[in-house]
Amino acid sequence: MLSLCIPIYNYDVRATVRRLAAQAARLDVPVEIVCIDDASSEPFRTLNSELGDVAKLICLERNVGRSRIRNLFLEHTAQPYMLFLDCDSLIVDDGFLQRYVEVLLREGGSVSLVVCGGRIYPPAADRRHRLRHRYGVERECRDAAQRRMRPYASFMTNNFVVPREVLRAIPFDESLSRYGHEDTLFGIRLAQRQVPIAHIDNPVLNGDVEENGEFLRKTREGVENLVDIYLSAGLEREFEQQVALVSFYKTLKSKGLLPVVRAVGRLAVPPMEWCLKCGIVSVKVFNFYKLCLFAQRMGRDNGSVQKKT
Numbered sequence: 001m002l003s004l005c006i007p008i009y010n011y012d013v014r015a016t017v018r019r020l021a022a023q024a025a026r027l028d029v030p031v032e033i034v035c036i037d038d039a040s041s042e043p044f045r046t047l048n049s050e051l052g053d054v055a056k057l058i059c060l061e062r063n064v065g066r067s068r069i070r071n072l073f074l075e076h077t078a079q080p081y082m083l084f085l086d087c088d089s090l091i092v093d094d095g096f097l098q099r100y101v102e103v104l105l106r107e108g109g110s111v112s113l114v115v116c117g118g119r120i121y122p123p124a125a126d127r128r129h130r131l132r133h134r135y136g137v138e139r140e141c142r143d144a145a146q147r148r149m150r151p152y153a154s155f156m157t158n159n160f161v162v163p164r165e166v167l168r169a170i171p172f173d174e175s176l177s178r179y180g181h182e183d184t185l186f187g188i189r190l191a192q193r194q195v196p197i198a199h200i201d202n203p204v205l206n207g208d209v210e211e212n213g214e215f216l217r218k219t220r221e222g223v224e225n226l227v228d229i230y231l232s233a234g235l236e237r238e239f240e241q242q243v244a245l246v247s248f249y250k251t252l253k254s255k256g257l258l259p260v261v262r263a264v265g266r267l268a269v270p271p272m273e274w275c276l277k278c279g280i281v282s283v284k285v286f287n288f289y290k291l292c293l294f295a296q297r298m299g300r301d302n303g304s305v306q307k308k309t
Contacts, residue, residue, distance in 0.1 A: 003077035067172035088208035117202035127279030155187030180222025265292030
């Protein structure tokens with residue numbers, strides 16, 4: 001019934017996989033565990049190679065990225081439903097797999113239903129990790145009732161079940177080579193195809209809260225990726241409806257305020273970045289920081305990008 005799909009990059013997944021294997025053994029439905037290592041460094045490959053008794057492990061010689069590796073699971077799994085978990089996701093209780101199975105059985109084996117379980121964060125973080133932790137707690141820790149209010153905008157790839165035929169029909173966009181927003185695009189394409197999403201309370205714990213500087217680097221990369229997707233996917237209206245950053249940008253554009261935002265951003269981005277990196281954190285400031293980056297990137301060229309904005 002269920003293929004557990006765990007893409008790995010430089011992370012020790014032994015404890016998580018063995019806990020999942022123990023849960024799978026108690027179920028009355030077939031479950032397989034498949035891990036694909038995306039060209040991790042040798043120490044992590046060595047550690048995770050111990051899992052051969054409970055999981056199928058495929059090691060790639062070249063890093064293929066977050067989208068391509070998820071599509072690759074279609075070639076290495078056999079069950080009709082695929083449960084994707086990020087390698088740094090920690091299982092918080094022993095009923096995790098059972099809850100997903102109950103939903104799928106209750107739906108009568110729907111061939112199109114996507115199920116999202118959610119995520120939670122540790123209760124506290126030191127200053128070096130405060131930015132990622134606070135943003136995650138305030139913006140990503142949503143219970144099922146909150147996520148159901150905007151089901152497609154709430155889609156995240158860290159913990160979800162997708163029928164293999166849905167993933168085959170709507171694969172992750174492999175042209176996205178940088179970090180960020182492949183889940184945004186996938187959620188929008190699910191909405192386009194009217195694939196239903198069921199949000200349930202079955203969270204995993206984020207087990208690897210990045211340091212402030214690393215999260216800022218990923219944020220900058222994610223903004224660049226968002227602009228590229230927004231301008232190239234032919235889904236401008238959908239992005240404006242689903243992504244708060246894009247929606248706010250369009251509102252400012254309609255009011256003629258983008259030149260002001262860009263001018264303020266040129267002065268404000270460096271001190272905002274310094275404060276955020278040091279752990280002086282406000283999510284509102286962080287959101288304005290992203291808006292400034294987005295507006296600058298959208299207005300950077302006078303060629304095709306500027307014409308489309």
